[in-house]
Amino acid sequence: MINSKIDWKLGTTINDVTIEWIPICSVAFGDDYKRIIGLTKEEFWINGFEPPRTEGLYIIKNREDCYHIMAIIDKERIEIEELVKxxxxxxxxxxxxxxxxxxxxxxxxxxxxxxxxxxxxxTWIRQEEFDEELCDITRMIIEKKELDQRSRHDLFKMMKRFEKQKAS
Incomplete structure (x- = not known):
């Protein structure tokens, strides 16, 4: 639950809808490229360029919307977690x-x-986050050899641990 006393700082119009949101953190990808991560009053995460502007601002409501925020995985997970927290x-x-x-x-x-x-x-996946869907994705990756051997091996080990834990 979001604190109702928050002063929602930015009102942005996206597709003729005004979105109230606040910037939470900024992620730098070099000197001239930064992304901002924010949270809307409706509890959706929002991502865009910094400084904030209407174009290039995306609300993350489903997996496909993650396309607009996936650049953050070029950073270490712990860095992003600390920035957001x-x-x-x-x-x-x-x-x-x-x-x-x-x-x-x-x-x-x-x-x-x-x-x-x-x-x-x-590199971002943690064992405790593994689920059936990640098992399916892992099987596809292994079958098609889409990633490097180390990544496939790491995913395979987590998948086997998940399956073993689920079976017991």
């Missing part, structure tokens, strides 16, 4: 709101995207 605190929100951040959806989307994004996504 610190941003939530600075904006008077509970760190528990981080649980709504779509990490698993970004990972799943990226694994099925391109080789580069798939390899990066494989």
């Amino acid at each position: 610190n941003g939530l605190k600075l904006n008077g929100m509970l760190v528990e709101n981080f649980n709504t951040f779509p990490i698993k959806e970004i990972i799943k989307f990226s694994l099925t995207s391109t080789r580069h994004w798939g390899i990066r996504a494989a």
Whole structure:
């Protein structure tokens, strides 16, 4: 639940709808390229260019929308988690709101995207996040040899641990 006393700082019109949101953190990809991650009043995550502008601002409502935010997996997961959690605190929100951040959806989307994004996504997965859908994605990746051997091997090990744990 989002703190209802938050002063929603930005009103942006996307497809003729005004979205109230606040910037949570900024992710730098070099000196001249930054992305901003924010949260809408309706509890959707939002991603766009920094400084914020209407074009290039995307609300993440489903897995396909993760295309617009998957660049963050070029960073280390712990760095993104810390940025988002610190941003939530600075904006008077509970760190528990981080649980709504779509990490698993970004990972799943990226694994099925391109080789580069798939390899990066494989480094973000944690064993406790593995589920049936990740098993299916892993089987497809192994069968088609879409990622490098190390990534396939790491995914295979997690999948086998998940299956063993599920069977017991």
